[in-house]
Amino acid sequence: MINVGIVGATGYAGEELIDILLRHPDVKIVNLSAKIDKPQNISEIFPKIKGRIALVCQQPDIKEIISKCDLAFLALPHTVSMEIAPKLLSAGKKVIDLSADYRLKDTKIYTQFYKTKHQDKINLSKAVYGLPELYRTKIKVAQLIANPGCYPTAGILALAPLVAFNLVDLGTIIIDAKSGVTGAGKKVAEDFLFSEINDDFKAYKVDIHQHAPEINQELSKLADKRINITFVPHLLPLNRGILETVYVKRIQSPKSKIKNLVSLYKKFYKKEPFIRIRDEGDFPKIKDVVHTNFCDIGIKDSGDTIIIIAAIDNLLKGASGQAVQNMNIMYKFPEYTALL
Amino acid sequence: MINVGIVGATGYAGEELIDILLRHPDVKIVNLSAKIDKPQNISEIFPKIKGRIALVCQQPDIKEIISKCDLAFLALPHTVSMEIAPKLLSAGKKVIDLSADYRLKDTKIYTQFYKTKHQDKINLSKAVYGLPELYRTKIKVAQLIANPGCYPTAGILALAPLVAFNLVDLGTIIIDAKSGVTGAGKKVAEDFLFSEINDDFKAYKVDIHQHAPEINQELSKLADKRINITFVPHLLPLNRGILETVYVKRIQSPKSKIKNLVSLYKKFYKKEPFIRIRDEGDFPKIKDVVHTNFCDIGIKDSGDTIIIIAAIDNLLKGASGQAVQNMNIMYKFPEYTALL
């Protein structure tokens, strides 16, 4: 049994973490904090969980977190995590950071996209990118996990087998991504009003979204070559779920003669508890993965062009579910505990 | 051809007024204003109407409105209208006010519900409540119209025949009202975020909503007796439309033997261009009236209890459509002009 704290408990990712961890037999939530005006019982903030937990949420108190917790989840806005994480790490605590602060190894790119200087390069260099399908071995022994972004999770998982086996023209990768609104966090702004989003659909940050460099970094590592994808995110009129439609051109090489891409994907992800590869001609929809930690992937091989469609729940496999999956790996709990 | 201005052009009611008036053959929009940071072409604010109008929206300039307009629509927040209306009226302009400022004749009740003192009792006493089905004759010669609230429009129209004919126990009136989110105006608050309202439904201001006294005032006038209804509004996860389910007990009197309530309603509203009474056993839904100026009404006579269901588009018959209907009456344009 481990004791955990959640810093940033009042956002969507925080709410989801509480929900999952309350079903986890080996975990006790002992501290909840957030930037709030006055201490408040978490069940007043989220009436939905009343009767399941009665813990007061308060301003983050680092000392208290250190004294009470083995592990802290940081469900904080970008740039806030790197103020808090170093203190917890230096006290020997484990940290799973759901923000972007420890994801991008190149701090110049971080600054370009997040408009601030990186404050904690030492821990950045030690942070493990928490995508279990690629980094399980490192996650086992990590102290600091940079939990992946929602779009990158689906995008990297969709492309990893093709890139790893060098089957595609790396200059042609296009990700047309569609996300529900919780992907953007709980933003109180006119653009996020019900009356604006209901019955609407739009692209945003066209080819300038901050998740593109994260995908580029990981795919480049896999390819051992610098990759620049084209990435266009869109906003769906629904709360949760991401579907990414990925387009790539096949490379003309002997290796590219691998006949059955569906088989290739099934092999690549054979032992993964949360990856489900669809049979030929079958494609996932958001409904199939929402409220689950699964990433479902369908592949269409049109000869010259390959189309991959991947779906996840942005709050689970794209955030809090993956964070708990990482925790399970770190503590050698069965990886699917509380996630099925 | 008349020249009109819209003060408060950037809200939902303003947008709808522009859309209707651009289709009106006898009206020219000559002035658009709102509380905005800097002058901006209205088609930048509403990209949807680009190509139909190119007018700059600016801070309200009373002198300019007076010099250019015959009539001004005030699509303003409550309490702001009564600052502007007197100036326009004293310059001889006609005013159709979509706020609540000139609806409640009793200023004590106004203060109780709108948390401010009334500043313009003189014009208040002259204002005509702009429900054509009850006040058409007065509207024809009015200078100032208090355009009804959205809930009151549907509620009063649903009950007027029964109350006018003294058929029901006035102490038993219950209105269970459901509205789409634009009914509340363009409020940037957490409660109105897409992620909060999508897939949700709730009651709010339970029996304390500010539209109850407006309904009470009008029904009491009809009954010539003081009425206090029970009124519970609910928020629907859709943009436009109101449906009200009204419950009343029949009075036990000779008059109450009127057999066919559907016929009674059809007679009562026989000449009304925008009231459609459903046949026995048939009830309106929001879909039937949305994007129209119609109020559809269905009646179920269960003997002791009578159930009336009324539906309108809150932005049209419940606001801007009714405002234009009032303008048409004031200027003797065919009443349905630009509204069919």
Place this chain on the structure above:
Amino acid sequence: MINVGIVGATGYAGEELIDILLRHPDVKIVNLSAKIDKPQNISEIFPKIKGRIALVCQQPDIKEIISKCDLAFLALPHTVSMEIAPKLLSAGKKVIDLSADYRLKDTKIYTQFYKTKHQDKINLSKAVYGLPELYRTKIKVAQLIANPGCYPTAGILALAPLVAFNLVDLGTIIIDAKSGVTGAGKKVAEDFLFSEINDDFKAYKVDIHQHAPEINQELSKLADKRINITFVPHLLPLNRGILETVYVKRIQSPKSKIKNLVSLYKKFYKKEPFIRIRDEGDFPKIKDVVHTNFCDIGIKDSGDTIIIIAAIDNLLKGASGQAVQNMNIMYKFPEYTALL
């Protein structure tokens, strides 16, 4: 550990039962059946649960169900359950029936509302109405549970304290109910198309819905007096959740002087694991209960009129969750197992 079967596994209630029971430590799903063309793995029918269960769903085979199961859930259309239940019961199996077949004790009323003769009066007389808050003692020893309807669950729980304490005029009860579309089951008809329901809201079966007699039966038992409520259901543009707004008049009697209704409700439901009473002035919304087995209740005491608002998830507390709660009671598992 008990072995259970689900007859009617391919509908909404069936899907939900599978999801809950897969998380239940004391239950093994051993048989899935439904009216289907050919046997099919359940994870092909519901791709969402792939990786969690791999059981073939086939046409119901009573012998097999009897040989394999201790308990069967019947998630069948009305009138089909009473063909299957007797066979299972006579073989000594326990049955939880989610249809309406064993709910109405008066078979004349059953025939009136379900347009068919009742075929199994013997078991009907033994069936226990599965609302734990009223019948827990009987449920413990029951062989056949008539799992309550979704609207009745919320409606009865909302009214039980007032009726039990004889506080209200029983002739004035009005239930204005609103439900998400899964309440009607998986009906392939034009009325249930996305394009028809999205952005729409309507009443249906106005004061003639088959759940009214079920509510009448249970409230009459509580009051020891025949009650006829007014019941108007409406269809919400969302998948799951019911919210009922209930209106009653206070009786003018000494007992009615009970001052604090909120306290009364809290006492009445003190030991109930799935009832949450809101504090004064606070009301539940669908979002608070969806994906949970809770019933949340808020009360507004306006003197003469009392307003009660109750919310449940129609597929959980209104169907499959309550069915599992009943199973937990029957087998002395902690009542909340797999339901929190």
Place this chain on the structure above:
Amino acid sequence: MINVGIVGATGYAGEELIDILLRHPDVKIVNLSAKIDKPQNISEIFPKIKGRIALVCQQPDIKEIISKCDLAFLALPHTVSMEIAPKLLSAGKKVIDLSADYRLKDTKIYTQFYKTKHQDKINLSKAVYGLPELYRTKIKVAQLIANPGCYPTAGILALAPLVAFNLVDLGTIIIDAKSGVTGAGKKVAEDFLFSEINDDFKAYKVDIHQHAPEINQELSKLADKRINITFVPHLLPLNRGILETVYVKRIQSPKSKIKNLVSLYKKFYKKEPFIRIRDEGDFPKIKDVVHTNFCDIGIKDSGDTIIIIAAIDNLLKGASGQAVQNMNIMYKFPEYTALL
């Protein structure tokens, strides 16, 4: 004043045609027909238009249509139009066909995608593809218009300037299309139930949709070279609207040095009343065009890759609005009549 009939009046496109034509000062609807069980007043079928039209809709009677109408709109399923159109045409009537029957000049491709032989090759060869932006001159004198599909309208308009000026690598065109559900017509099937589509999003007919050959045909004509696009449609949880995100690679040639693509588009569509090109960095959303006949286009020039985003209302510019636009051109009515 012309007399028109609508064959297939009870579908989405038919309903929309009625709504538009009722606002058209030069048109009288004189005949409404559809495959229906018994004649029915159209306002019973569509309660929304009650009070605006009272015409009985009946089984199509070709003789009557010929005797009464100057022009017939065919809003029929594919393959039904080509049974009816020849009869009307040989009687000298004008026909605007909203089905796919007269769009594809190559009948082999027609057969491949619509699973039936073409029955009317003579009229097919004379039919004019009704995209005014490309074929206005021919439309003016046409007797038979093949009204374009919804996806092709947005896709062709998005790509026409680039293809016409030979700026892009024709082998790299990808259209990632997203449509509201009315795009599929009024299909009563489980896939189109509210509970299936609400909160969901999915791709369908991945790279095998019947609109791809229509886009290929028109772009190939423009390029004077055979083109095969990659086309993946997706289903949005909303009623109306299409947004297409188009990806192409620039060709490396002198012409490709054209600096400002936004200017190029603005020039190309300068005189078009229904095309609106967004300024640099600004992109359309579905909300901007829904309930209008506009096609809004935004362009992102990322150097090597060009991204074009186009939005239309699938029932207006993608169907009935464009049909009326074609009618206006054929009869020399101002092109925007009844469409603004």
